[in-house]
Amino acid sequence: MELKDVQYEKANGIAKITINRPEVYNAFRARTIEELIWSFRDAWDDNRIGAVILTGAGEKAFCVGGDQKEKGDEGGYDYQGGLGGGIGLEVENLHQTIRNIPKPVIAAVNGFAIGGGHVLHVICDLTIAADTAKFGQTGPKVGSFDAGFGSAYLARIVGEKKAREIWYLCEKYSAEECKEMGLVNKVVPANELAQAAQEWAEKIVEKSPTAIKVLKLSFNADSQNIQGISQLAMSNLALFYNTAESKEGKNAFLEKRPVDFKKFRG
Template sequence: MELTDVIYEKKNGIAKITINRPQVYNAFRGQTIQELIWSFRDAWDDNQIGVVILTGAGEKAFCTGGDQKQKDNEGGYGYNGGLGGGIGLELETLHQTIRNIPKPVIAAVNGFAIGGGHVLHVICDLTIASETAKFGQVGPKVGSYDAGFGSTYLARLVGEKKAREIWYLCEQYTAEEAKEMGLVNKIVPGNQLQQVAEDWAIKILAKSPTALKFLKYSFNADSASIQGITQLSMGSLAMFYNTDESAEGVNAFLEKRPADFSKFRK
Protein backbone atom coordinates (compact mmCIF):
# COMPACT_ATOMS: atom_id res chain seq x y z
CA MET A 1 0.00 0.00 0.00
CA GLU A 2 1.31 3.46 -0.88
CA LEU A 3 1.33 5.50 2.32
CA THR A 4 0.71 9.24 2.29
CA ASP A 5 -0.62 9.98 5.79
CA VAL A 6 1.45 7.48 7.77
CA ILE A 7 5.14 6.65 8.07
CA TYR A 8 5.70 2.95 8.66
CA GLU A 9 9.11 1.59 9.66
CA LYS A 10 10.32 -1.82 10.78
CA LYS A 11 13.69 -2.39 12.42
CA ASN A 12 15.11 -4.98 14.81
CA GLY A 13 11.75 -6.45 15.74
CA ILE A 14 10.04 -3.09 16.31
CA ALA A 15 7.36 -1.61 14.04
CA LYS A 16 6.98 2.15 14.34
CA ILE A 17 3.80 3.76 13.01
CA THR A 18 3.78 7.55 12.80
CA ILE A 19 0.71 9.61 11.93
CA ASN A 20 2.21 12.07 9.47
CA ARG A 21 -0.17 15.02 9.17
CA PRO A 22 1.59 17.59 11.40
CA GLN A 23 0.08 20.49 9.45
CA VAL A 24 -3.29 19.62 11.02
CA TYR A 25 -1.94 18.42 14.38
CA ASN A 26 -2.01 14.84 13.06
CA ALA A 27 -5.80 14.84 12.78
CA PHE A 28 -6.98 11.86 10.77
CA ARG A 29 -9.11 11.54 7.65
CA GLY A 30 -10.44 8.37 6.01
CA GLN A 31 -7.16 7.72 4.21
CA THR A 32 -5.21 8.02 7.46
CA ILE A 33 -7.34 5.39 9.17
CA GLN A 34 -7.00 2.98 6.26
CA GLU A 35 -3.22 3.39 6.29
CA LEU A 36 -3.09 2.85 10.05
CA ILE A 37 -5.12 -0.35 9.73
CA TRP A 38 -2.85 -1.60 6.93
CA SER A 39 0.29 -0.84 8.95
CA PHE A 40 -0.96 -2.58 12.08
CA ARG A 41 -2.03 -5.61 10.06
CA ASP A 42 1.36 -5.78 8.37
CA ALA A 43 3.04 -5.72 11.79
CA TRP A 44 0.59 -8.41 12.92
CA ASP A 45 1.50 -10.70 10.01
CA ASP A 46 5.27 -10.20 10.34
CA ASN A 47 6.58 -12.81 12.78
CA GLN A 48 9.79 -10.84 13.18
CA ILE A 49 7.89 -7.94 14.75
CA GLY A 50 7.29 -8.21 18.47
CA VAL A 51 6.27 -4.68 19.49
CA VAL A 52 4.52 -1.73 17.82
CA ILE A 53 5.11 1.94 18.66
CA LEU A 54 2.39 4.42 17.67
CA THR A 55 3.28 8.12 17.62
CA GLY A 56 2.71 11.39 15.77
CA ALA A 57 4.96 13.45 13.53
CA GLY A 58 6.44 16.68 14.88
CA GLU A 59 6.49 17.99 18.42
CA LYS A 60 3.00 19.46 18.76
CA ALA A 61 0.60 16.54 18.49
CA PHE A 62 0.21 12.80 18.83
CA CYS A 63 -3.24 12.95 17.23
CA THR A 64 -6.16 15.34 17.59
CA GLY A 65 -8.90 13.07 16.26
CA GLY A 66 -10.96 13.52 13.13
CA ASP A 67 -10.05 16.35 10.77
CA GLN A 68 -13.17 18.53 10.93
CA LYS A 69 -12.37 20.07 7.57
CA GLN A 70 -12.75 16.62 6.01
CA LYS A 71 -16.39 16.33 7.02
CA ASP A 72 -18.93 16.35 4.21
CA ASN A 73 -21.35 19.02 5.34
CA GLU A 74 -23.18 18.89 2.03
CA GLY A 75 -24.01 15.22 1.77
CA GLY A 76 -24.66 14.15 5.32
CA TYR A 77 -22.06 15.53 7.72
CA GLY A 78 -19.99 12.34 7.91
CA TYR A 79 -16.34 12.21 6.93
CA ASN A 80 -15.49 11.91 3.26
CA GLY A 81 -14.73 8.34 2.30
CA GLY A 82 -18.03 6.48 2.53
CA LEU A 83 -16.71 3.76 4.82
CA GLY A 84 -16.92 3.00 8.51
CA GLY A 85 -20.59 2.27 9.09
CA GLY A 86 -21.77 5.53 7.62
CA ILE A 87 -19.38 8.01 9.28
CA GLY A 88 -16.67 7.72 6.61
CA LEU A 89 -14.01 6.45 9.02
CA GLU A 90 -13.17 2.82 9.77
CA LEU A 91 -12.50 3.63 13.42
CA GLU A 92 -14.18 0.51 14.73
CA THR A 93 -11.84 -1.65 12.64
CA LEU A 94 -8.78 0.33 13.73
CA HIS A 95 -9.67 0.07 17.41
CA GLN A 96 -10.21 -3.66 17.16
CA THR A 97 -6.95 -4.12 15.24
CA ILE A 98 -4.93 -2.29 17.92
CA ARG A 99 -6.58 -4.31 20.66
CA ASN A 100 -6.38 -7.68 18.91
CA ILE A 101 -2.88 -7.57 17.43
CA PRO A 102 -1.11 -10.21 19.56
CA LYS A 103 1.79 -7.88 20.29
CA PRO A 104 2.11 -5.02 22.79
CA VAL A 105 1.41 -1.56 21.38
CA ILE A 106 3.15 1.44 22.95
CA ALA A 107 1.71 4.92 22.44
CA ALA A 108 4.49 7.53 22.43
CA VAL A 109 2.47 10.69 23.02
CA ASN A 110 4.52 13.64 21.81
CA GLY A 111 1.95 16.43 22.19
CA PHE A 112 -1.82 16.81 22.03
CA ALA A 113 -3.79 13.55 22.37
CA ILE A 114 -7.27 14.96 21.94
CA GLY A 115 -10.64 13.56 20.83
CA GLY A 116 -10.23 10.50 18.63
CA GLY A 117 -6.49 10.76 19.21
CA HIS A 118 -7.08 10.43 22.92
CA VAL A 119 -9.06 7.25 22.27
CA LEU A 120 -6.16 5.80 20.27
CA HIS A 121 -3.70 6.15 23.14
CA VAL A 122 -6.28 4.85 25.64
CA ILE A 123 -6.66 1.54 23.80
CA CYS A 124 -2.90 1.03 23.34
CA ASP A 125 -1.30 -1.33 25.86
CA LEU A 126 1.12 1.23 27.28
CA THR A 127 1.50 5.01 27.09
CA ILE A 128 4.70 7.01 27.42
CA ALA A 129 4.20 10.78 27.32
CA SER A 130 6.44 13.76 26.80
CA GLU A 131 6.41 16.38 29.54
CA THR A 132 4.47 18.74 27.27
CA ALA A 133 1.77 16.23 26.25
CA LYS A 134 -1.86 17.21 26.74
CA PHE A 135 -4.83 14.88 27.00
CA GLY A 136 -8.58 15.37 26.69
CA GLN A 137 -11.87 15.02 24.87
CA VAL A 138 -13.77 17.44 22.63
CA GLY A 139 -16.63 15.36 21.21
CA PRO A 140 -19.58 17.14 22.86
CA LYS A 141 -18.05 20.49 21.85
CA VAL A 142 -18.06 19.62 18.15
CA GLY A 143 -21.20 17.50 17.93
CA SER A 144 -19.59 14.08 18.23
CA TYR A 145 -18.85 11.30 20.73
CA ASP A 146 -17.27 7.88 21.19
CA ALA A 147 -19.67 5.83 23.30
CA GLY A 148 -17.58 2.66 22.88
CA PHE A 149 -13.95 2.17 23.90
CA GLY A 150 -13.47 5.93 24.14
CA SER A 151 -15.82 6.16 27.10
CA THR A 152 -16.59 2.69 28.47
CA TYR A 153 -13.00 1.44 28.46
CA LEU A 154 -11.76 4.84 29.62
CA ALA A 155 -13.95 4.47 32.71
CA ARG A 156 -12.23 1.18 33.51
CA LEU A 157 -8.88 2.94 33.45
CA VAL A 158 -9.63 6.13 35.37
CA GLY A 159 -12.92 5.36 37.14
CA GLU A 160 -16.48 6.40 36.37
CA LYS A 161 -16.37 9.85 37.95
CA LYS A 162 -13.17 10.92 36.20
CA ALA A 163 -14.26 9.51 32.83
CA ARG A 164 -17.53 11.45 33.04
CA GLU A 165 -15.58 14.60 33.91
CA ILE A 166 -13.31 14.12 30.89
CA TRP A 167 -16.27 13.78 28.51
CA TYR A 168 -18.72 16.22 30.09
CA LEU A 169 -16.30 19.14 30.62
CA CYS A 170 -13.99 18.60 27.62
CA GLU A 171 -11.00 20.06 29.43
CA GLN A 172 -7.32 19.32 28.81
CA TYR A 173 -5.01 17.56 31.24
CA THR A 174 -1.24 17.69 31.62
CA ALA A 175 0.96 14.63 31.41
CA GLU A 176 1.31 14.66 35.20
CA GLU A 177 -2.45 14.78 35.67
CA ALA A 178 -2.90 11.97 33.16
CA LYS A 179 -0.32 9.83 34.97
CA GLU A 180 -2.02 10.49 38.29
CA MET A 181 -5.35 9.23 36.93
CA GLY A 182 -3.80 6.11 35.39
CA LEU A 183 -3.79 7.15 31.71
CA VAL A 184 0.01 7.32 31.39
CA ASN A 185 2.70 4.85 32.44
CA LYS A 186 5.74 7.13 32.24
CA ILE A 187 6.62 10.78 31.54
CA VAL A 188 9.90 11.80 29.93
CA PRO A 189 11.42 14.95 28.38
CA GLY A 190 10.28 15.42 24.79
CA ASN A 191 13.74 14.85 23.34
CA GLN A 192 13.90 11.45 25.06
CA LEU A 193 10.41 10.20 24.18
CA GLN A 194 11.19 8.13 21.09
CA GLN A 195 14.32 6.64 22.65
CA VAL A 196 12.52 5.63 25.83
CA ALA A 197 9.69 4.09 23.77
CA GLU A 198 12.29 2.07 21.86
CA ASP A 199 14.02 1.09 25.13
CA TRP A 200 10.73 -0.27 26.46
CA ALA A 201 10.15 -2.07 23.17
CA ILE A 202 13.60 -3.70 23.42
CA LYS A 203 12.82 -4.87 26.97
CA ILE A 204 9.56 -6.39 25.73
CA LEU A 205 11.32 -8.10 22.82
CA ALA A 206 13.42 -10.03 25.35
CA LYS A 207 10.26 -11.68 26.67
CA SER A 208 8.40 -14.76 25.41
CA PRO A 209 6.15 -13.75 22.46
CA THR A 210 3.66 -16.49 23.26
CA ALA A 211 3.42 -15.41 26.90
CA LEU A 212 2.91 -11.80 25.84
CA LYS A 213 0.25 -12.78 23.32
CA PHE A 214 -1.85 -14.69 25.82
CA LEU A 215 -1.37 -12.07 28.51
CA LYS A 216 -2.75 -9.46 26.10
CA TYR A 217 -5.70 -11.71 25.27
CA SER A 218 -6.32 -12.17 28.99
CA PHE A 219 -6.20 -8.44 29.70
CA ASN A 220 -8.58 -7.82 26.79
CA ALA A 221 -11.07 -10.52 27.78
CA ASP A 222 -12.60 -8.55 30.64
CA SER A 223 -13.48 -5.62 28.36
CA ALA A 224 -14.27 -7.57 25.16
CA SER A 225 -17.99 -6.87 25.53
CA ILE A 226 -17.30 -3.21 24.79
CA GLN A 227 -17.03 -4.18 21.12
CA GLY A 228 -20.79 -4.64 21.02
CA ILE A 229 -21.28 -1.23 22.60
CA THR A 230 -18.88 0.22 20.02
CA GLN A 231 -21.06 -1.09 17.19
CA LEU A 232 -24.07 0.63 18.71
CA SER A 233 -22.00 3.78 19.21
CA MET A 234 -20.79 3.98 15.61
CA GLY A 235 -24.23 3.19 14.24
CA SER A 236 -25.85 5.93 16.30
CA LEU A 237 -23.02 8.34 15.44
CA ALA A 238 -23.70 7.87 11.74
CA MET A 239 -27.28 8.98 12.33
CA PHE A 240 -26.28 11.81 14.65
CA TYR A 241 -23.90 13.26 12.04
CA ASN A 242 -26.95 13.80 9.82
CA THR A 243 -28.56 16.20 12.31
CA ASP A 244 -28.43 19.97 12.59
CA GLU A 245 -27.25 19.58 16.18
CA SER A 246 -24.08 17.79 15.15
CA ALA A 247 -23.58 20.21 12.27
CA GLU A 248 -23.67 23.14 14.69
CA GLY A 249 -20.65 21.74 16.50
CA VAL A 250 -18.66 21.27 13.29
CA ASN A 251 -19.61 24.66 11.85
CA ALA A 252 -18.73 26.45 15.08
CA PHE A 253 -15.31 24.80 15.08
CA LEU A 254 -14.64 25.73 11.46
CA GLU A 255 -15.90 29.28 12.01
CA LYS A 256 -13.84 29.58 15.22
CA ARG A 257 -16.80 30.56 17.38
CA PRO A 258 -18.50 29.04 20.42
CA ALA A 259 -21.12 26.47 19.50
CA ASP A 260 -24.71 27.33 20.40
CA PHE A 261 -26.53 24.15 21.36
CA SER A 262 -29.24 25.97 23.34
CA LYS A 263 -31.81 25.70 20.52
CA PHE A 264 -31.62 21.91 20.72
CA ARG A 265 -32.85 21.89 24.33
CA LYS A 266 -36.26 23.31 23.48
Protein backbone atom coordinates in the same frame (compact mmCIF):
# COMPACT_ATOMS: atom_id res chain seq x y z
CA MET B 1 0.13 0.02 -0.04
CA GLU B 2 1.43 3.47 -0.88
CA LEU B 3 1.56 5.47 2.36
CA LYS B 4 0.92 9.22 2.27
CA ASP B 5 -0.53 10.02 5.70
CA VAL B 6 1.48 7.53 7.71
CA GLN B 7 5.15 6.68 8.09
CA TYR B 8 5.88 3.01 8.75
CA GLU B 9 9.20 1.41 9.55
CA LYS B 10 10.42 -1.87 11.01
CA ALA B 11 13.76 -2.68 12.61
CA ASN B 12 15.08 -5.15 15.16
CA GLY B 13 11.68 -6.63 15.95
CA ILE B 14 9.97 -3.28 16.47
CA ALA B 15 7.45 -1.57 14.18
CA LYS B 16 7.03 2.20 14.40
CA ILE B 17 3.86 3.79 13.02
CA THR B 18 3.76 7.59 12.77
CA ILE B 19 0.70 9.65 11.87
CA ASN B 20 2.25 12.10 9.42
CA ARG B 21 -0.11 15.07 9.06
CA PRO B 22 1.60 17.62 11.33
CA GLU B 23 0.11 20.53 9.38
CA VAL B 24 -3.30 19.62 10.89
CA TYR B 25 -1.99 18.40 14.25
CA ASN B 26 -2.07 14.83 12.91
CA ALA B 27 -5.84 14.85 12.59
CA PHE B 28 -6.98 11.81 10.66
CA ARG B 29 -9.04 11.50 7.51
CA ALA B 30 -10.33 8.32 5.85
CA ARG B 31 -7.03 7.65 4.10
CA THR B 32 -5.11 8.03 7.37
CA ILE B 33 -7.27 5.39 9.02
CA GLU B 34 -6.82 3.03 6.07
CA GLU B 35 -3.06 3.42 6.19
CA LEU B 36 -2.97 2.92 9.96
CA ILE B 37 -4.98 -0.30 9.67
CA TRP B 38 -2.71 -1.55 6.87
CA SER B 39 0.41 -0.79 8.91
CA PHE B 40 -0.86 -2.49 12.05
CA ARG B 41 -1.93 -5.55 10.06
CA ASP B 42 1.46 -5.75 8.41
CA ALA B 43 3.09 -5.69 11.85
CA TRP B 44 0.56 -8.31 12.98
CA ASP B 45 1.48 -10.67 10.13
CA ASP B 46 5.24 -10.20 10.50
CA ASN B 47 6.42 -12.79 13.03
CA ARG B 48 9.68 -10.89 13.44
CA ILE B 49 7.80 -7.99 15.05
CA GLY B 50 7.24 -8.18 18.80
CA ALA B 51 6.12 -4.65 19.67
CA VAL B 52 4.62 -1.61 17.96
CA ILE B 53 5.14 2.09 18.70
CA LEU B 54 2.41 4.54 17.65
CA THR B 55 3.24 8.25 17.60
CA GLY B 56 2.64 11.50 15.73
CA ALA B 57 4.92 13.55 13.50
CA GLY B 58 6.32 16.83 14.77
CA GLU B 59 6.37 18.23 18.28
CA LYS B 60 2.86 19.65 18.61
CA ALA B 61 0.51 16.69 18.40
CA PHE B 62 0.12 12.95 18.75
CA CYS B 63 -3.33 13.13 17.14
CA VAL B 64 -6.33 15.42 17.58
CA GLY B 65 -8.95 13.08 16.15
CA GLY B 66 -10.96 13.43 12.95
CA ASP B 67 -10.18 16.27 10.58
CA GLN B 68 -13.35 18.38 10.68
CA LYS B 69 -12.56 19.83 7.25
CA GLU B 70 -12.98 16.35 5.78
CA LYS B 71 -16.62 16.10 6.81
CA GLY B 72 -19.14 16.25 3.99
CA ASP B 73 -22.52 17.95 3.71
CA GLU B 74 -24.29 14.86 5.07
CA GLY B 75 -22.36 15.15 8.33
CA GLY B 76 -20.08 12.13 7.98
CA TYR B 77 -16.55 12.05 6.59
CA ASP B 78 -16.07 11.89 2.84
CA TYR B 79 -14.91 8.36 2.10
CA GLN B 80 -14.34 6.70 -1.28
CA GLY B 81 -12.75 3.40 -0.32
CA GLY B 82 -15.36 1.22 1.37
CA LEU B 83 -17.99 1.06 4.08
CA GLY B 84 -16.33 3.48 6.45
CA GLY B 85 -18.31 2.16 9.37
CA GLY B 86 -21.27 4.39 8.52
CA ILE B 87 -19.50 7.61 9.54
CA GLY B 88 -17.08 7.67 6.60
CA LEU B 89 -14.15 6.44 8.72
CA GLU B 90 -13.16 2.87 9.51
CA VAL B 91 -12.23 3.98 13.02
CA GLU B 92 -13.98 1.07 14.73
CA ASN B 93 -11.92 -1.29 12.58
CA LEU B 94 -8.76 0.55 13.64
CA HIS B 95 -9.70 0.31 17.32
CA GLN B 96 -10.24 -3.43 17.01
CA THR B 97 -6.96 -3.88 15.13
CA ILE B 98 -4.97 -2.08 17.85
CA ARG B 99 -6.68 -4.10 20.56
CA ASN B 100 -6.41 -7.46 18.83
CA ILE B 101 -2.92 -7.36 17.36
CA PRO B 102 -1.18 -10.00 19.51
CA LYS B 103 1.71 -7.67 20.25
CA PRO B 104 1.86 -4.77 22.74
CA VAL B 105 1.27 -1.32 21.28
CA ILE B 106 3.04 1.60 22.94
CA ALA B 107 1.59 5.08 22.42
CA ALA B 108 4.40 7.65 22.43
CA VAL B 109 2.41 10.83 22.99
CA ASN B 110 4.47 13.77 21.81
CA GLY B 111 1.88 16.58 22.05
CA PHE B 112 -1.88 16.96 21.95
CA ALA B 113 -3.84 13.71 22.30
CA ILE B 114 -7.34 15.09 21.89
CA GLY B 115 -10.71 13.69 20.81
CA GLY B 116 -10.31 10.63 18.61
CA GLY B 117 -6.56 10.88 19.15
CA HIS B 118 -7.13 10.55 22.87
CA VAL B 119 -9.16 7.39 22.22
CA LEU B 120 -6.26 5.91 20.23
CA HIS B 121 -3.83 6.24 23.12
CA VAL B 122 -6.44 4.89 25.57
CA ILE B 123 -6.76 1.73 23.49
CA CYS B 124 -3.00 1.19 23.24
CA ASP B 125 -1.48 -1.22 25.76
CA LEU B 126 0.94 1.32 27.21
CA THR B 127 1.38 5.08 27.05
CA ILE B 128 4.59 7.04 27.45
CA ALA B 129 4.08 10.81 27.29
CA ALA B 130 6.32 13.80 26.78
CA ASP B 131 6.12 16.25 29.69
CA THR B 132 4.65 18.75 27.21
CA ALA B 133 1.78 16.47 26.14
CA LYS B 134 -1.85 17.43 26.69
CA PHE B 135 -4.80 15.07 26.87
CA GLY B 136 -8.56 15.51 26.67
CA GLN B 137 -11.87 15.07 24.93
CA THR B 138 -13.75 17.39 22.59
CA GLY B 139 -16.65 15.28 21.30
CA PRO B 140 -19.55 17.05 23.04
CA LYS B 141 -18.03 20.40 22.01
CA VAL B 142 -18.05 19.57 18.29
CA GLY B 143 -21.16 17.41 18.02
CA SER B 144 -19.53 14.01 18.32
CA PHE B 145 -18.85 11.21 20.81
CA ASP B 146 -17.15 7.86 21.28
CA ALA B 147 -19.49 5.83 23.45
CA GLY B 148 -17.48 2.62 22.98
CA PHE B 149 -13.88 2.03 24.01
CA GLY B 150 -13.26 5.76 24.25
CA SER B 151 -15.62 6.04 27.20
CA ALA B 152 -16.46 2.58 28.60
CA TYR B 153 -12.86 1.33 28.52
CA LEU B 154 -11.60 4.71 29.70
CA ALA B 155 -13.77 4.30 32.81
CA ARG B 156 -12.04 1.00 33.56
CA ILE B 157 -8.70 2.77 33.54
CA VAL B 158 -9.41 5.98 35.43
CA GLY B 159 -12.68 5.14 37.21
CA GLU B 160 -16.27 6.15 36.47
CA LYS B 161 -16.17 9.59 38.06
CA LYS B 162 -13.00 10.72 36.31
CA ALA B 163 -14.09 9.33 32.94
CA ARG B 164 -17.36 11.22 33.17
CA GLU B 165 -15.47 14.38 34.07
CA ILE B 166 -13.20 13.98 31.04
CA TRP B 167 -16.15 13.59 28.67
CA TYR B 168 -18.67 15.98 30.24
CA LEU B 169 -16.31 18.93 30.77
CA CYS B 170 -13.96 18.51 27.79
CA GLU B 171 -11.00 20.01 29.61
CA LYS B 172 -7.31 19.39 28.97
CA TYR B 173 -5.01 17.48 31.31
CA SER B 174 -1.24 17.49 31.62
CA ALA B 175 0.89 14.38 31.24
CA GLU B 176 1.58 14.35 34.99
CA GLU B 177 -2.14 14.60 35.79
CA CYS B 178 -2.81 11.66 33.48
CA LYS B 179 -0.03 9.65 35.11
CA GLU B 180 -1.64 10.27 38.50
CA MET B 181 -5.00 8.95 37.25
CA GLY B 182 -3.39 5.86 35.70
CA LEU B 183 -3.98 6.96 32.12
CA VAL B 184 -0.25 7.33 31.37
CA ASN B 185 2.46 4.88 32.40
CA LYS B 186 5.48 7.15 32.23
CA VAL B 187 6.31 10.82 31.65
CA VAL B 188 9.66 11.88 30.19
CA PRO B 189 11.20 15.09 28.82
CA ALA B 190 10.03 15.65 25.25
CA ASN B 191 13.50 15.13 23.79
CA GLU B 192 13.69 11.71 25.47
CA LEU B 193 10.30 10.39 24.34
CA ALA B 194 11.41 8.46 21.26
CA GLN B 195 14.23 6.78 23.15
CA ALA B 196 11.98 5.91 26.11
CA ALA B 197 9.43 4.24 23.82
CA GLN B 198 12.22 2.43 21.99
CA GLU B 199 13.66 1.10 25.25
CA TRP B 200 10.31 -0.27 26.42
CA ALA B 201 9.71 -1.87 23.03
CA GLU B 202 13.16 -3.49 23.16
CA LYS B 203 12.40 -4.91 26.61
CA ILE B 204 9.14 -6.40 25.31
CA VAL B 205 10.81 -7.94 22.26
CA GLU B 206 13.18 -9.81 24.56
CA LYS B 207 10.25 -11.64 26.19
CA SER B 208 8.47 -14.83 25.13
CA PRO B 209 6.18 -13.92 22.18
CA THR B 210 3.65 -16.60 23.10
CA ALA B 211 3.50 -15.47 26.71
CA ILE B 212 2.99 -11.85 25.65
CA LYS B 213 0.31 -12.84 23.14
CA VAL B 214 -1.70 -14.85 25.67
CA LEU B 215 -1.35 -12.13 28.29
CA LYS B 216 -2.73 -9.53 25.88
CA LEU B 217 -5.64 -11.81 25.00
CA SER B 218 -6.30 -12.31 28.70
CA PHE B 219 -6.25 -8.59 29.45
CA ASN B 220 -8.61 -7.93 26.54
CA ALA B 221 -11.06 -10.69 27.46
CA ASP B 222 -12.32 -8.91 30.56
CA SER B 223 -13.43 -5.85 28.56
CA GLN B 224 -14.38 -7.52 25.27
CA ASN B 225 -18.07 -6.86 25.88
CA ILE B 226 -17.33 -3.21 25.08
CA GLN B 227 -17.09 -4.23 21.41
CA GLY B 228 -20.87 -4.63 21.31
CA ILE B 229 -21.30 -1.23 22.93
CA SER B 230 -18.90 0.23 20.35
CA GLN B 231 -20.91 -1.16 17.43
CA LEU B 232 -24.09 0.32 18.86
CA ALA B 233 -22.37 3.65 19.49
CA MET B 234 -20.94 3.90 15.97
CA SER B 235 -24.35 3.16 14.45
CA ASN B 236 -25.86 5.96 16.50
CA LEU B 237 -22.98 8.28 15.68
CA ALA B 238 -23.61 7.76 11.96
CA LEU B 239 -27.20 8.92 12.49
CA PHE B 240 -26.19 11.78 14.78
CA TYR B 241 -23.70 13.22 12.28
CA ASN B 242 -26.59 13.94 9.90
CA THR B 243 -28.46 16.11 12.41
CA ALA B 244 -28.47 19.89 12.72
CA GLU B 245 -27.18 19.55 16.27
CA SER B 246 -24.02 17.73 15.23
CA LYS B 247 -23.50 20.03 12.25
CA GLU B 248 -23.66 23.04 14.58
CA GLY B 249 -20.63 21.68 16.42
CA LYS B 250 -18.69 21.10 13.21
CA ASN B 251 -19.60 24.46 11.69
CA ALA B 252 -18.74 26.40 14.85
CA PHE B 253 -15.33 24.74 14.91
CA LEU B 254 -14.62 25.48 11.26
CA GLU B 255 -15.94 29.03 11.49
CA LYS B 256 -13.97 29.66 14.69
CA ARG B 257 -17.01 30.93 16.56
CA PRO B 258 -18.69 29.97 19.84
CA VAL B 259 -20.88 26.92 19.49
CA ASP B 260 -24.58 27.30 20.28
CA PHE B 261 -26.22 24.09 21.45
CA LYS B 262 -28.84 25.90 23.54
CA LYS B 263 -31.30 25.94 20.66
CA PHE B 264 -31.41 22.13 20.77
CA ARG B 265 -32.60 22.02 24.38
CA GLY B 266 -36.13 23.14 23.61
